[in-house]
Amino acid sequence: MHHDHVESHLKSSATLTDIVIGMSDGLTVPFALAAGLSAVASSHTITIAGIAEIAAGSIAMGLGGYLAGKTEQDHYKSEMGREYDEVENLRHVEIEETKEFFANIGLSPELQDKATAEIAQDKDRWVDFMMKYELGLEKPDPKRATHSALNIGLSYIAGGIIPLSPYFFISDATQALKISVVATLVCLFIFGFFKSKITGVNPVWGALRVTLIGAMAAAAAFGVAKLFEQ
């Protein structure tokens, strides 16, 4: 029963997952960059660098997500063509592979033969079966790539504005950094919490991990920028 729950949950939350991914990355990298630059630059420079990073990151992540989705579709199509070809022209090989699947899950030789014979009756069904259980490929949703790209890209922008906004209004970079750190760590904790809920990890523990990664990235960027300042 919990499986139905998990599955429906996972499907309805594909959008939510994209948003949380985009937003937590958008919070982390522009945050760390701004923190790093606070060691060496003015609020004005940090604002411009931050906005350039948000533009670059959202496009790279968004289009990256789009590309990954398209690649998945191409890959699925080409593998499906191959399977149809093999079912047609290398029937004995496919029969062996289907038997092997049933052997691997623990069926007796007798049932392996019977089950294989039944599945091989319907070519479409057989190919579907091979795609899913031999190759482990799910049929990709054709609209997923575009939606995913938009969701991730826009969430990256929304996430990135949070650590950057103090620098818009406060000209002293060190002062802006303090507010940025507090606001971003709070948001990272909240998003880490939801991210963990989606993936089924202990939410508080997961939230602490995500927050810690953000803090470490920011501290490293700050340290490295200080080091290279001279």
Place this chain on the structure above:
Amino acid sequence: MHHDHVESHLKSSATLTDIVIGMSDGLTVPFALAAGLSAVASSHTITIAGIAEIAAGSIAMGLGGYLAGKTEQDHYKSEMGREYDEVENLRHVEIEETKEFFANIGLSPELQDKATAEIAQDKDRWVDFMMKYELGLEKPDPKRATHSALNIGLSYIAGGIIPLSPYFFISDATQALKISVVATLVCLFIFGFFKSKITGVNPVWGALRVTLIGAMAAAAAFGVAKLFEQ
């Protein structure tokens, strides 16, 4: 036969995949950031901002990869505990779910019953079966998370140094940008080519897509920085 090939290929190239992912992202984002800042800042500022971004991005991506790996392990463990519990205490539900699996792949009611009876004989095997084919979860490699984090993080750094290096040596940001654009687009094409080979897409077409994403991210960052310069 091509399946064995694909599978062994995919396993041996897990490291390669990490490297290509880290490197192509490391090429894209620091490249776009540097290009954006070239509209408004000196080579010295761009170098520091770029290094801060590489530190931030490599930690965020590396630790992000580590976290994803750990989450996958936690998720697998908790689901496995649940399955053992259900096989023990909700045997009739699990029997129904197992039958449903065999019904979905197209077996006759008679074989559904027989196959389910055989699988349900061995508890460990049954749970393995449910994990893999009902929940679609593969047993994660425990060392994978740490390796993946290191590979992605280090490749991000290696990738990021390429677009940034002209700014180390050329004080005129516009001149440095020109070399950075050429060097980075060439590298993006090469990495796009290998990335496509790994995922089984047409390599030249895939390489062009990856290069285009990098170019668009850089152009957007440049445009946005120019816009906010005033």
